[in-house]
Amino acid sequence: MEGGLVLLGGGSSGVSTNESAVLSKVEVVSEAESELELGLGLSLGGGGGGATGKTKAANSSWGECGRILTAKDFPSVVSQRSNNGGPFSGTKRAAESVSHESGSPSVVGWPPIRSYRMNSLVNQAKAQRGDEGDSGVVEKDKPKDALKKKLNSNGKQTTVNEKGHLGFVKVNIDGIPIGRKVDLNAHSSYESLAQALEDMFLRSANSLEKEPLALSKLLDGSSEFVLTYEDKEGDWMLVGDVPWRMFVSSVRRLRIMRTSEANGLAPRFNESNERQKSKPI
């Protein structure tokens, strides 16, 4: 992982720079909580066998650092996030809500599913989207379109058929003139997408911004940024109101907008507004 992250404690994965170290979903904690290990942050099993140095069950603030907000955040959704601070409640579904929150592919090679099967899942999801997004188009496209091979970070080839429905959409963030592209097919939920975008933009060591992008660590998830998209009709909408699949079939491109510009959206922004430098709209 590149800059912007403070790694504390006796990191079990060592000093390797290889991305397979479980670092992408790390919790950035303040210096005071210096003995926290690099946990996965995916699930904070409270008690667990943490007698020795390796406390995977880190119980710190559920470091949502620089989260990009979606519609989900606007009505008060405190209950979902507050579960994560302490031990789990006894109900099964509470556990589910944690993984729901984390929901992003943050660990290389996990879950251990053969890459052929993973690629199939992605392609099948794409085909299903195609059926929904386009009226009556059954997925019988001829494969004469170019096969696009993507090399993932380990160099293993992932073949993606370029048919009518490209997964990649442009993403721009306010303040940086150069945009990126993100593959919507690689995600199956808003959380997953938001996480990927945070990784892409808010943790980049190559930030062109003069000020460091604020990494907020608050439990209530307020952030400096909000995620919006342009739909098929050319309107700019807040991400998160509609079911994921519907969103994917209508999105044309994404924009990560400063919250200060997204005025009138929700009251919970008051805290972050106080912290931010005020910006003219």
Place this chain on the structure above:
Amino acid sequence: MMNYFPDEVLEHVFDSIASHKDRNSVSLVCKSWYRIERYSRRRVFIGNCYSISPERLIARFPGLKSLTLKGKPHFADFNLVPYDWGGFVYPWIKALAESGIGLEELRLKRMVVSDESLELLSKSFANFKSLVLVSCEGFSADGLAAVAANCRFLRELDLQENEVDDHRGHWLSCFPESCTSLVSLNFACLKGEVNLGALERLVSRSPNLKSLRLNRLVPLDTLQKLLMRAPQLVDLGIGSYVHDPSSEASNKLKHAIQRCKSIVSLSGFLEVAPRCMSAIYPICGNLTTLNLSYAPGLHGNKLTKLIQHCRKLQRLWILDRIGDKGLGVVASTCKELQELRVFPSDPFGAGNDAVTEEGLVLVSAGCPKLNSLLYFCQQMTNAALITVARNCPNFIRFRLCILDPVKPDPVTNQPLDEGFGAIVQSCKRLKRLSLSGLLTDQVFLYIGMYAEQLEMLSIAFAADSDKGMLYVLNGCKKLRKLEIRDCPFGNSALLEDVGKYETMRSLWMSSCEVTLGGCKTVAEKMPSLNVEIINESDQTEFNLDEGQKVDKMYLYRTLVGHRKDAPESVWIL
């Protein structure tokens, strides 16, 4: 006494010994048995292609007919190994071709297979009959075309989960008209079109065809025609299965399916409309194997209704869309079930459809013959595992994957040590185990103590200290493959008993605490091992400081020393 029997008699006796292990044992008895055994050996299994060289293989077994080779380490399936790590089959085929060995069967897993290799294969062995490729890569439809065109007596072409570049679909047309020997044809993993007319003609002239697995681009009407021409099929993989149940096409299909009274294995449904499944019901009663793990379109009632027709099922591969309730239906219907695999349909997502410990408990209660499990789930509890262990003491393979790899028991917040402990204690025949969830050193103590038959163990994000690994290495006498990622095991565990690794096929450790110095020590002490360090980061950063932690280490026993084909990112100590 056996000295008085002529060789032919001994050979005859040895012929009835099929298992590799037994034949290996036989060859160790005495010199003459070694000699007789090696000349009569027809099938050889090599679990690690770098443990021996083709030349030595050929020298020892001149009568070789069937070769099985495995290449990359298991974790290569999950992108933990660089794509150019190795596992090339070409040198093997070249050596076999030049030796005059009459190879008839080649089965490869996780190997790099080039078109050139396939071409050479197809031209070098006049009697070549069977090619099985599992999780391989590096070839295209051109290689397949060569096999189709040149292997005149081909019986089996079985492609499972390979990444194939098949932009040109003509390969199937390359089977000559004279080819009538096909018994098994599986091209489900290919993404390209095939010539449908050629496929129909091929099936028509293959009276021995028992297994046919189609890819997604074979349309329904072709399926119907194929079934009409091959009612003797035993194993069918359907590609696309979308039709209107009220249509003429659907009726024709139903009729064609009903004629196939021998089908016991069904898979595919890569594209499916759930409402069409009723056409399948007539053959469900005979099914012993059902693989719906590539059919996310099937779920809910349609899926459970289908399952309810499958009373003889022994092997079921399914997606977690089935849910706990669906697994309950499996439990009450499939009393003969031996193997269950539940795959995640949405590995990174919300998991609303997913299965939990409840589904597993239901299946364990309803299916007492269950002996093989691969289960991806949202969560697991100790209580459930203890119940499962009690219900099903016959597990040979038990692989549990909790999608959140360090998740504790959500009810008690405890690690899953006790649950897995119950499994190893109860299942005395356990050979393969994969762990997940929050786990401490304790679970490894149990494994070392009870898992006496354990041959393969996969560990991720577990343990507190070196003790965990030591319990396993000291306790599991039959351990052959150990693969570990993201655990706090360091040099003192690695170096405690380096001789042990010679009794194993391989050891993989990634993102652990072992250092370069530790790995070097192993390499120095054990010349019969290859110790490989895989370093994929920028080469210039690869400093030689012995205290540096090693990101990925793969060591394996070998008779032929360092391999010569390692890429730059792999350093053999």
